[in-house]
Amino acid sequence: MKLFNFILHCGFVSLCWCRLNEEVTVASANEWIGPQTQCFHGSQENCPPLSDPCRCKKVSNNSVVCCNVDKDSLNITCGNSKMDTILNLHIRNATLDVLNITSATWRQLISLAITDGYIGEVAGEFGKLTKISCLNFSSNSITKFANRSLVNLFNLSVLDLSHNNLSVIPRFKKDGIVSLDVSDNEQLLCDPLFEALKGTELHFMNENDTSCLSPRTFHWFNTTELVPLREVISVHELRNECSFNCSCEPYRLDIVIGKPPTISVLVNCSGLQLMSLPPVLPPNTIVLNISNNNISSLDAMNDEPSYQHLRQLYADNNEITSILPLEGTNFFTNFVVLSLRNNKLKSLPTYILSNVFDRNNNFQHVNLGLNKLQCDCNTAKVLKEWLLAKQKHIPDYEEIYCDNIKSRVLDLDPSKLCQSQQDWTDYIYYIIIAEVLLLVFLIAKVSYDYWVFKTAGYLPWPASQMPKLPCDWLCE
Incomplete structure (x- = not known):
């Protein structure tokens, strides 16, 4: 009856536990919790006394x-146990500088837990027929797993690597759902989490x-910063x-005092034959690459909050004809x-550009090379x-050209371009001075003349030769 109930329970909890052909006897309730939470756990009270030369006990x-x-x-x-009957x-x-898991000892196990000890590193790899579904290596100060240690655990559903010193998560199976615990690994890098x-x-x-x-991952701060797992998962979902049809990738880590770190996003939409800007960007997008498309206008950046x-x-390499739509946008004030x-x-x-450059000193850069402008006297002189x-x-700046003249803007000669009639305006200043x-x-x-007339009583020449005018009586 117990065997029937166990098999029925397996059908609902985890199919992989019912693939064994051997007769299975269920451990007591206080020793076993299903694969969705943790592996078989033997309490400290189950340990053999230190005086016993056999360090293992059948529970x-x-x-x-x-x-x-x-x-x-x-x-x-x-402890009078046959290896082929041990499932948990x-x-x-344990105190082991190196734990070699290549041995066939583990092959028939369903649950393996090695905890609360010291293991320098895990070497070798589990065999291809190993049936382990729940693996717990927590609290051992492990720093390293061999590259292929866990790749043959095709039934793996629970992997607990918490409270170690891992910087990289070992590779494991790529199919199915795995409950993973990598909490309290203070040296863990974000890249392996993304790869996993x-x-x-x-399920974390x-x-x-x-x-x-x-x-x-982000190549941003000189000091190391912690990224919450929730942010890593968010970036994965974003990808x-x-x-x-664009690609979204993490770009940098933004840290604001008093707030949790957030990951800024790079969106790459290059080479997609787009005719217009993406209508909406993901949250916290700070880099957008829309190169090599057929976009002709930047108007969409005016009203869309996600920009x-x-x-x-x-x-x-687009068809953009003007930067005037950027005037007054938040981007144009703060761009890098x-x-x-x-x-x-x-x-x-x-x-427009002068206003931005003058406010931000050396902070902002604009690339304009290979554009062909309509050149005239103003282009050459101003x-x-x-x-x-x-x-x-x-x-x-040296790569900006003229469309109507075969020349770079920097090579324009004002003396040759400024010869048209409107150039007479240059002489207006001389006329005004004259x-x-x-x-x-x-x-x-x-x-x-007035001073001479008042002091000498006569007008000097040529004033004396001028005919009298009707208004002269005012002076007499």
Whole structure:
């Protein structure tokens, strides 16, 4: 009856536990909890006394507990147990510099727990026919697993690696659901977590106590910063759900005092034959690459709130004709990089860019190379000088060309371009100066004549030769 109830229970809990052909006897309720939570656990009270040379004890028909073992005292069958009948094994307080798991000893086990000891590293790999479904290596200060240690555990459903010193998660099966606990591994890097999420469907245990280190992933801070597991999972979901056929990747870790760290996003939509900007960006997008498309306008950045965090826009090799739509946007005030190489810009509104550059010193860069402008006298005299003055903000200023003249903007000669009729306006200043000087002379002459008339009683020549006018009576 017990056997029937166990088989029926397996059908609902985990099919992999019913693939065994051997007769199975259920461990007592206080020794076993299903695979969805934890492995077989033998309490400290089950340990043999320290005076017993056999460090292992049989606690049920198919379960064994071993305590305080090292490489010389680990003998699972010394407690009158046959190896082929042991399905659940818990080793407590083991002291092993290297644990080699290649041995066939583990092949018939369903649950293996090695906890609360010291294991320097795990070497070798489980055999291909190993049936382990629940594996617990928690609280052992393990620093390293061999590359293929766990790849042959095709029935694996629970993997507990918590409270160790791992920096990398060992590889394991890529199919099915695995409950994984990697909490309290203070050296754990984020990259392996991302890779593990790509490979299989993971259910994380103790998610709130799990974090990873960011530098190798985000290349941002010189110091190491902890990223909560929730952020890593969010980025994984973002990768899978990135819209518009674009790719979404983590870019950097943003830390604000008093708030949990957040991961900023890079969205890559290059080479997708897009005719317009993506209508909506994922939250916290700060880098957008839309190069190598057929986009002609940046108008969508005016009204879409998801563009408000954007700091870098790469839009090379498109059909963009103007940067005027960016004026007044949050992006244009705070951007770091704006790259518009090889577009169809015909003019540069220098006043817009000057306002931005003057406020931010060396902070912002705009790439404009390989655009072909409509060049005229103003281009030669004004834009050319402006580019030279702002070259620290426009690193490819030497690659801006003219569309109507076969020349670079920097090679334009004002003396050749500024010969049209409107260039007479250059002489207006001389005319104004001459008129002012003539007015001053007339005022001085009249003043002198008046002074002579008052002191000598006659008008000097040529004032005396001028005919009298009707208004002269006012002076008499």
